[in-house]
Amino acid sequence: MDWYRNRNLKEGHKRCPEEYLDKLELRKYAENTVKTYVHHFETFINYYSHIKPEVITEIEIRNYLQVLTREGRSTSYLNQAVNSIKFYFEVVMGMPNRFYKIERPIKHKQLPKVLSKKEVLFLIDHTNNLKHRCIVSLLYSAGLRRSELLHLKLEDIDSKRMLILVKDAKGNKDRMTVLSPTLLKELRTYYKQYRPKVFLFEGPKQKAYTASSVLKLISMAAKRAGIYKKVTPHMLRHSFATHLIEDGIDIRHIQLLLGHSSTKTTEIYTHVAETSFNGIKDLLS
Structure with a gap:
């Protein structure tokens, strides 16, 4: 986790809560998964920089996901954002299954691209x-x-x-x-x-x-x-x-x-x- 804790960020940019990192570390998530979760959750909490993360509501989460959809973000990107947010509320904050009603985009079943x-x-x-x-x-x-x-x-x-x-x-x-x-x-x-x-x-x-x-x-x-x-x-x-x-x-x-x-x-x-x-x-x- 040192790669995250030692980053230089611009003034005013919110970092992931320390307890978020601790949970990822204790669960031994792969490095790429950690980077993905941290990136998405940090983007989310900085979108609502004026609100403490623990008091963000389901309505605000849904509004944020609508913004991402309108920006043309991929299905994979949206699902990663949802996962990072759910991880905070359900695992870090101990509120299991709190956001079951949050809509996920339907995954497109694309065929794999191959070479001969x-x-x-x-x-x-x-x-x-x-x-x-x-x-x-x-x-x-x-x-x-x-x-x-x-x-x-x-x-x-x-x-x-x-x-x-x-x-x-x-x-x-x-x-x-x-x-x-x-x-x-x-x-x-x-x-x-x-x-x-x-x-x-x-x-x-x-x-x-x-x-x-x-x-x-x-x-x-x-x-x-x-x-x-x-x-x-x-x-x-x-x-x-x-x-x-x-x-x-x-x-x-x-x-x-x-x-x-x-x-x-x-x-x-x-x-x-x-x-x-x-x-x-x-x-x-």
């Missing part, structure tokens, strides 16, 4: 150096989230069992995923060349590689590869799952590799897999 296998390999071939190549290859071949890749440590790579240990993933769960034999060869060469000390991929001063750096290197590789759609780290995870379905891997196995709590979440990839459409006859022929 050819596009993924083309993307890997157009990375700038060995380090970047290993990052993109690992995101795809192990189905990792970007945050999971950034927190990987050297000891998490089990070359004897050809597995990768993913610690404290989404939902504070550990899981195992596959280590590609092709990638292992490149990782060994990468290790000899870059000599990381703690994290598998390190930036300056042996700190973990940054999320923005991963996003940038993938975007640049996509441009060099002539892939004109917007390519993101998570698109590689989507592609991993989709390609496994196309290869006939059981969906329960894919669920475990991705760390999903239910196969219902994993089933979305059947909607974009080529094998779901290959048997359909051409009606125009």
Whole structure:
């Protein structure tokens, strides 16, 4: 939590109450979740800077959410705002289920955006150096989230069992995923060349590689590869799952590799897999 407590803020800007941070810390919420909750709750209490947070009413909360809606904020943004507010009143202030009547926006069920296998390999071939190549290859071949890749440590790579240990993933769960034999060869060469000390991929001063750096290197590789759609780290995870379905891997196995709590979440990839459409006859022929 030091990153939050040591921030320099402009004069008059309200900080999250200390007890809000304490609850997040005690519940061991993931760093990204903490940042999201703090950002949204701070934005909320500064919108009502003239009112003490503990006396803000349901009417004011609803009015605030209407403002966000009119600003064109996404469904995800609105739900995160609601979660951060509910956390304060229900968890920090001990008022369980106080705001059940607060409306949540309906989630849009969007299909995952994926790359073809050819596009993924083309993307890997157009990375700038060995380090970047290993990052993109690992995101795809192990189905990792970007945050999971950034927190990987050297000891998490089990070359004897050809597995990768993913610690404290989404939902504070550990899981195992596959280590590609092709990638292992490149990782060994990468290790000899870059000599990381703690994290598998390190930036300056042996700190973990940054999320923005991963996003940038993938975007640049996509441009060099002539892939004109917007390519993101998570698109590689989507592609991993989709390609496994196309290869006939059981969906329960894919669920475990991705760390999903239910196969219902994993089933979305059947909607974009080529094998779901290959048997359909051409009606125009």
